[in-house]
Amino acid sequence: MVGLADLLARAKTALHAESVAVYGCHPSAADHLLAVSGDPQPDAATSLRLPIGEAAYLLVAAPRLPLPTEQISALAEGFAAACEAILAHERAAAALTEAETQRLTFTRIVTHELRAPVIAMQSLLRAYLGTLKDSTDQQRDLLNRLSRRAEGLLALINDLLSLAAARANEKQQTGVPVRLLPLLEITYDHYFDQAREKRLHFSLHADADLSALATESAVMRILDNLIGNAVKYTSEGGSVRVMLSANAAHAEISVRDTGIGIPEAALEQLGEAFYRAPNAKAAGILGTGLGLVTVKQLVAQYGGTLQVQSEVGKGSTFTVCLPLA
Amino acid sequence: MAKILVIDDDPDIALATRLILEGEGYTVIEAHSSQEGLAAVRQHVPDLIVLDVMMETPTAGFQTALTLRDPAPNAEFAAYRHIPIILLTAIHQTTPMRFSPDENYLPVDAFVEKPIIPVTFLRTVKALLAEKQVG
Numbered sequence: 001m002v003g004l005a006d007l008l009a010r011a012k013t014a015l016h017a018e019s020v021a022v023y024g025c026h027p028s029a030a031d032h033l034l035a036v037s038g039d040p041q042p043d044a045a046t047s048l049r050l051p052i053g054e055a056a057y058l059l060v061a062a063p064r065l066p067l068p069t070e071q072i073s074a075l076a077e078g079f080a081a082a083c084e085a086i087l088a089h090e091r092a093a094a095a096l097t098e099a100e101t102q103r104l105t106f107t108r109i110v111t112h113e114l115r116a117p118v119i120a121m122q123s124l125l126r127a128y129l130g131t132l133k134d135s136t137d138q139q140r141d142l143l144n145r146l147s148r149r150a151e152g153l154l155a156l157i158n159d160l161l162s163l164a165a166a167r168a169n170e171k172q173q174t175g176v177p178v179r180l181l182p183l184l185e186i187t188y189d190h191y192f193d194q195a196r197e198k199r200l201h202f203s204l205h206a207d208a209d210l211s212a213l214a215t216e217s218a219v220m221r222i223l224d225n226l227i228g229n230a231v232k233y234t235s236e237g238g239s240v241r242v243m244l245s246a247n248a249a250h251a252e253i254s255v256r257d258t259g260i261g262i263p264e265a266a267l268e269q270l271g272e273a274f275y276r277a278p279n280a281k282a283a284g285i286l287g288t289g290l291g292l293v294t295v296k297q298l299v300a301q302y303g304g305t306l307q308v309q310s311e312v313g314k315g316s317t318f319t320v321c322l323p324l325a
Numbered sequence: 326m327a328k329i330l331v332i333d334d335d336p337d338i339a340l341a342t343r344l345i346l347e348g349e350g351y352t353v354i355e356a357h358s359s360q361e362g363l364a365a366v367r368q369h370v371p372d373l374i375v376l377d378v379m380m381e382t383p384t385a386g387f388q389t390a391l392t393l394r395d396p397a398p399n400a401e402f403a404a405y406r407h408i409p410i411i412l413l414t415a416i417h418q419t420t421p422m423r424f425s426p427d428e429n430y431l432p433v434d435a436f437v438e439k440p441i442i443p444v445t446f447l448r449t450v451k452a453l454l455a456e457k458q459v460g
Contacts, residue, residue: 112379116335119415122440123341130348130443154440193445 107164114157122150152286159290162221163273166297175302177325178216180244180251181209187223188242191231200231201239210244210251212322214302219322222298225291226255226318232285234259234315250304250321260285261312270308271296279312295320327454328352330371332362332389333413334380338439342375342413345443346450359389366393366405373453374410376433386412394432409453411446415439 125147132140188204195202212219230240238258245252262270266277274289299306303323310316329351333339336357343353354369356362358381366374374393378386390410393402400406410433435449 112383115415119440120335120337120341123338126440126443127341127344127348131344150440 107161111161114161115154118150118154118157122147122154125150148286152288155286156288156290159288159294163290163294163297166218166221166294166301173215173301175213175215175218175323177211178214178219179209179211180219180253181206183216183219183223184242184244184253187220187227190224191227195231195240198231198234198236198238200234200237201241202231203240204242204244206244207246210246211325212251212302212304213325214298214304214322218298218302222295222320223253225295226253226320229291230255230257230259230316230318232287233257233280233283238315246324247321249324251324252319252321254317254319256315256317258315261314261316262308262310263312267308267310271306326350326352327372328354328369329373329375329450330354330356330362330365330369331375332356332359332365332380332386333375333377334358334385335377338377338413342441342446345441345446346375349447349450351450359385359392362389363392363402366402366408370405371408372457373450374408375413375437375450376410377413379415390433407457409434409457411435411437411449411453413437413439413441 125143129140129143129147132143184204184206188202192202227240227242230242234240234257240258241256243252243254243256245254260279260283262277263279266275266279269275270277271292272289273293276287276289280287296306299320299322305321307319307321308316309319329346331339331342331346331353333342333355334357339355339357343355346353354365354371356365362374362376365371376386376389378384380386382388390412393408393410394406395402396406397403412433412435414436415438434453437446437449
């Protein structure tokens with residue numbers, strides 16, 4: 001698309017004018033047109049007014065020489081086309097903004113509406129389990145199973161929404177500088193109680209605070225998945241070590257656990273939607289097979305890498321590298 | 326025993342929270358909107374407030390916390406500023422906002438994620454009441 005500033009510069013030359021300006025535009029384009037015209041108020045005495053299109057646009061010029069009619073017509077058509085193009089562009093941009101706003105509102109409503117009943121159900125079940133005094137083992141077992149299924153459903157809703165958010169913009173993005181240490185600390189604190197309940201050696205090590213090019217929400221999702229998985233798949237008394245260090249032009253976050261590990265054959269499929277390693281399923285550990293898909297997606301979006309090293313029965317190390325800010 | 330105000334617009338969550346707290350012997354008052362909650366603060370002067378985030382608006386709980394902790398000397402709720410607040414959130418994973426307790430950002434004392442895990446929740450309640458020296 002030819003920019004209006006360019007058209008105005010050409011008009012200046014063609015009209016032998018010292019200045020040109022456009023008035024009487026469509027209201028939504030007027031400010032933009034006047035802003036680029038460079039001279040919104042040419043001398044009225046020397047102005048040449050050119051009606052363009054359906055009287056919606058008006059080129060005002062101060063020519064030094066008389067101009068042939070066909071030249072004026074050609075200029076008028078050029079301006080009409082440029083104005084239409086700008087308006088069409090603005091309309092398209094407004095429609096996109098509106099669609100994005102609607103999508104975000106929809107996601108927020110769905111998030112709340114889908115989760116709220118499951119959260120309420122789970123809360124009531126847990127509260128009820130806590131108040132049960134004279135119950136049979138079978139009754140308690142049934143309630144625990146219900147609670148566990150609700151927990152699985154909630155995890156699935158959370159992961160699906162996370163993945164949807166991560167996929168909303170698949171193109172690689174530059175990101176903004178994000179301080180990693182505070183986010184690591186928040187996630188570490190978040191899993192601290194769970195780790196303590198499992199008597200894990202749970203530690204966070206950082207050489208220094210580093211900033212990576214990403215977004216805070218993307219980093220939070222990545223950390224939440226990696227650290228959450230490590231705590232989840234490591235049995236009592238094991239260890240989970242989270243490290244932050246600089247590696248050339250990258251910030252390197254690694255999460256090393258002494259958990260159940262991933263079979264070599266399963267490593268390749270890791271990151272496929274809904275795929276779960278057979279030993280994870282067999283261990284009866286709750287999971288959706290969507291967490292690592294989200295991590296892969298987000299890491300790729302910000303030009304980073306994800307590496308996995310694992311040995312069954314010994315543990316896994318997940319390493320994420322993100323470009324340093 | 327301490328008196329705890331639970332502000333949550335979901336009656337089932339409010340009931341679940343009440344059952345967990347009453348099971349430990351606490352007295353529980355329920356409110357189902359920010360407005361009801363603020364009125365209940367005045368009326369009952371609780372020892373602790375458990376506050377939901379998303380109520381009549383997605384950030385109603387934040388607004389309520391900010392109202393209660395308004396640092397202005399002549400603030401409407403200056404007399405209740407000392408009451409500890411636990412914020413119930415269900416948005417840890419999907420929000421771009423950070424919900425770590427930060428005095429400058431959001432004046433609350435602790436965050437507990439929904440669905441509540443009774444043991445963790447009660448530990449937080451006890452710790453905050455102990456700080457305030459209410460049994």
